[in-house]
Amino acid sequence: MKKLLLLMVFTLATVVTYAGGYRVSLQGQRALAMGHTGVAVVNSAELGFFNPAGLVYLENRLNVSAGVSGVFSDVIYQNDEFGNSYRTDNPVGTPLYLYASYKVNDWLALGLSVYTPYGSAVKWEDDWSGSHLVNNIDLAAIYVQPLVSVKLSKYLSVGGGPIFVTGSVNFNRNLNRTLSDIDGNRSNVTVDASGVTNWGWSASALFSPTEDLRVGFNYRSEIILDAEGGEADFQNIPNSPLTPFADTKFNASLPMPAELTVGLSYRFLDKWLFAFDYNQTFWSVYESLDLDFADPNIPDSTNPRNYKDSSIYRFGLQYEATSRFTLRAGYYFDESPVQEGYFAPETPRNDSNNFTGGLSFNITDNLAIDAAFLYSRFEEVDASYDYYQENGQAVPFEGTYKSSAFVPGLGLTYKL
Amino acid sequence: MKNYLKLLPLLALGIVSCEPELDTPIDESGFYTNGEADFSNYVALGNSLTAGYADGALYITGQVNSYPNIMAQQFAKVQETQMFNQPLMADNAGGLLAGGTQITDNRRVLAVGTNGSPAPMIYTGMQPTTDITNVLSGPFGNMGVPGAKSFHLVTPNYGDISGVAAGSANPYFVRFASSPGTTVLADAVAQNPTFFSLFIGNNDVLSYATSGGVGVDQTGNMNPASYGPNDITDPQVFAGAYSQMVTALVGTGADGALVNLPDVTSIPFFTTVPNNALVLDAPTAASLTGFFQAVAGIFAQGAIQQGASPEQAQALAAQYAITFNAGPNRFLIDVPVSPTNPLGFRQMTEQELLVLTINQTNLAQGYGSVVLTPEVMQVIGLLQAGQSITPEQGQLVLGAVSGIDDKDALDTQELTAISTAQASYNATIKALATANGLAFVDAQAVLKQVATGGVVFDGGTLTSQFVTGGAFSLDGVHPTPRGYALLANALIESINQTYNATVPKVNIGTYGTVTLNNEVQ
Numbered sequence: 043m044k045k046l047l048l049l050m051v052f053t054l055a056t057v058v059t060y061a062g063g064y065r066v067s068l069q070g071q072r073a074l075a076m077g078h079t080g081v082a083v084v085n086s087a088e089l090g091f092f093n094p095a096g097l098v099y100l101e102n103r104l105n106v107s108a109g110v111s112g113v114f115s116d117v118i119y120q121n122d123e124f125g126n127s128y129r130t131d132n133p134v135g136t137p138l139y140l141y142a143s144y145k146v147n148d149w150l151a152l153g154l155s156v157y158t159p160y161g162s163a164v165k166w167e168d169d170w171s172g173s174h175l176v177n178n179i180d181l182a183a184i185y186v187q188p189l190v191s192v193k194l195s196k197y198l199s200v201g202g203g204p205i206f207v208t209g210s211v212n213f214n215r216n217l218n219r220t221l222s223d224i225d226g227n228r229s230n231v232t233v234d235a236s237g238v239t240n241w242g243w244s245a246s247a248l249f250s251p252t253e254d255l256r257v258g259f260n261y262r263s264e265i266i267l268d269a270e271g272g273e274a275d276f277q278n279i280p281n282s283p284l285t286p287f288a289d290t291k292f293n294a295s296l297p298m299p300a301e302l303t304v305g306l307s308y309r310f311l312d313k314w315l316f317a318f319d320y321n322q323t324f325w326s327v328y329e330s331l332d333l334d335f336a337d338p339n340i341p342d343s344t345n346p347r348n349y350k351d352s353s354i355y356r357f358g359l360q361y362e363a364t365s366r367f368t369l370r371a372g373y374y375f376d377e378s379p380v381q382e383g384y385f386a387p388e389t390p391r392n393d394s395n396n397f398t399g400g401l402s403f404n405i406t407d408n409l410a411i412d413a414a415f416l417y418s419r420f421e422e423v424d425a426s427y428d429y430y431q432e433n434g435q436a437v438p439f440e441g442t443y444k445s446s447a448f449v450p451g452l453g454l455t456y457k458l
Numbered sequence: 459m460k461n462y463l464k465l466l467p468l469l470a471l472g473i474v475s476c477e478p479e480l481d482t483p484i485d486e487s488g489f490y491t492n493g494e495a496d497f498s499n500y501v502a503l504g505n506s507l508t509a510g511y512a513d514g515a516l517y518i519t520g521q522v523n524s525y526p527n528i529m530a531q532q533f534a535k536v537q538e539t540q541m542f543n544q545p546l547m548a549d550n551a552g553g554l555l556a557g558g559t560q561i562t563d564n565r566r567v568l569a570v571g572t573n574g575s576p577a578p579m580i581y582t583g584m585q586p587t588t589d590i591t592n593v594l595s596g597p598f599g600n601m602g603v604p605g606a607k608s609f610h611l612v613t614p615n616y617g618d619i620s621g622v623a624a625g626s627a628n629p630y631f632v633r634f635a636s637s638p639g640t641t642v643l644a645d646a647v648a649q650n651p652t653f654f655s656l657f658i659g660n661n662d663v664l665s666y667a668t669s670g671g672v673g674v675d676q677t678g679n680m681n682p683a684s685y686g687p688n689d690i691t692d693p694q695v696f697a698g699a700y701s702q703m704v705t706a707l708v709g710t711g712a713d714g715a716l717v718n719l720p721d722v723t724s725i726p727f728f729t730t731v732p733n734n735a736l737v738l739d740a741p742t743a744a745s746l747t748g749f750f751q752a753v754a755g756i757f758a759q760g761a762i763q764q765g766a767s768p769e770q771a772q773a774l775a776a777q778y779a780i781t782f783n784a785g786p787n788r789f790l791i792d793v794p795v796s797p798t799n800p801l802g803f804r805q806m807t808e809q810e811l812l813v814l815t816i817n818q819t820n821l822a823q824g825y826g827s828v829v830l831t832p833e834v835m836q837v838i839g840l841l842q843a844g845q846s847i848t849p850e851q852g853q854l855v856l857g858a859v860s861g862i863d864d865k866d867a868l869d870t871q872e873l874t875a876i877s878t879a880q881a882s883y884n885a886t887i888k889a890l891a892t893a894n895g896l897a898f899v900d901a902q903a904v905l906k907q908v909a910t911g912g913v914v915f916d917g918g919t920l921t922s923q924f925v926t927g928g929a930f931s932l933d934g935v936h937p938t939p940r941g942y943a944l945l946a947n948a949l950i951e952s953i954n955q956t957y958n959a960t961v962p963k964v965n966i967g968t969y970g971t972v973t974l975n976n977e978v979q
Contacts, residue, residue, distance in 0.1 A: 125962035
């Protein structure tokens, strides 16, 4: 157990995408096993993410949930016209979560949540065919949120709290498709910014008309991470006044879009629970990734993204097999926010079908191990990014992509 | 807990089986086909164009972007192939050393001069380190030898270092010849290639052309050993050497592709400096016209004094009364003195060409027209005032005419000699391709398209405009990597057609053009 905890601590900073855009839906093993539903499931401190209004309904005074996932995600690209074929070598991502809640009295609970809902780590081979768009990217955002949960009546509770975000980004790409130094090394730039912070909030409600039926609502606000004064490191630039790319500072904004969730859960046949969540992620805020370089000699970089709002439909099922074992399974359909012609290989995601499963094992009355896995299945897709330009002329980057992700995860649930 | 650990291998299996796989992955065999050809052991024969020479030198990144290397990488996507080895230079500076002494220039780079405008200059950012005494051990798939003419590939001792100084051997072949006495063809055949390409013959006319035609048209001379470096090869000598090579290569059982020779007028070396770059304002044009009227008058007077009839004298003199207009005017070139052109100069015709290396400073100071000194102007003033001049003053005026030297221009005769030989070579190449069922690559047509209108690609249009067009490197003769990629595509297309193969082409937009660098002196 100690080793597991150590692993969780040491891997705090790495996060990997596997969902639409750079949203990472791995905010609780119990929820994940049920298709990452949870806005209307009162089960554990995972409510600290899914619906803080539900925390006040937890039976125990102190509830803690923590966990980590291992994200094995890869993308394959090919262009059969030119015979180019590449596969990402993404690092294994280890997003984690920690939720705690404390019931002050019958109508009030307080909580603290730490989670990583956005992030991306994609690593293509350096100088691959799409290297003018991205060689590699590592994007991470950690959300820290104090929570309050208030029971307004037997049927209704509300919750929420302010969110503090600290994020970092490291992004490398070649300056264009051909520029290189005297020895043929491709000219590239790494932009790096860390400790980028901002504030947001979330608010939620839980309505429990009967003992078996609950209806939940959760809204998490948009948070724009404004990286100011990040480092732009130019490498392999030709020694020429015609290419005045000296290391400089940059400003850029990256949105963590707002997310609205509504859903329900229904308990039936005593030991069964069905859950449905609908997510709307307001990706349309992500219009363009613009790098504003401080050095006036260096042209600013404009990269249209034009994401659209996207939906996710989640279904989950839980079965309390024995007093020690609870089994879970789920499915969700994740709609990509990427529109046709905007398929950039830094977040190469199309629609996906996702299958989940898992179980909880109660070691003692107070402590349970939660295990979950996720398999994301993407259709093969012919796609292009049409907004890269050379000398004012659009040069589409086209090919066939296929992604997959396999995510096993472990967590602990403690209650006292 | 231990019981669950047993599940870990299962978990690992799940991870492995979840790697993404495409429905029709191109990196698995069967997606592309080699058709009736076998690309497993490809050998490329040729000259500098095959070696990947560019910017006036051979250097590593140029070799990496040679058309044979580009093709070999594409072949490897189609079938299992042997590693395609090239006799790589030691650096990207490009100059050759012989026993520590530099014998060829470094590459050119595009540098911004003190006047703020970019121009090709010799790269001096590092000392060259490729010494020809360091002989590489092959075999090499890329047998391109910069400077080689057709017959050189079948000439023994072409890689013998003792012949380099005298010009009977080639320093580039010295670097990778299997023995001093061998021939390029013998080393190629010894590799038992399954596929070959042959692109040779450019230098059989090109060195004559780039030298401004100072060499000799050796048509009729069947002994290439007696040729000078800038001579035109006799077409029968060419045909003999070429068919010897094709026969030997086909004799190994190999399939292959033969590449014909582009026109010299396709390359920026001859199209960059226009022959009408003498741009004048109206007063200067009038004064030049007046000057040449004076020249004609002085000539007529001299001819009459030497016994010619006034009619004869006027008829001969008329050719020197050249009229200049405001705007662009064609330059004058020197021609051999003859009874019909006793002063030995005339204005260029529309088709005649100037070389890229012509001295621009001299052109600006009257080279190609008249070098007007104050003394000359004084004499002109006397003539315009109706005064008589001395014979010495007349000679001063005639001597001010500064026609362009033979080495800096290709005149009509020289152009005809070049195109006649080239047409004959190309007929031989085409006939041998047909006779042997080999792929025929019309590089002449490809480069003509680049030169007239250009080739559209996903990032623009590739043209033969010097420096900016993208197709030609800074020596004005050899392609850039993007130009070589276009050539590779032309070979691939022809090979696919001939052998029913589906070798994928490359995207020329992903290949670079000229190299920027300011480490120059």
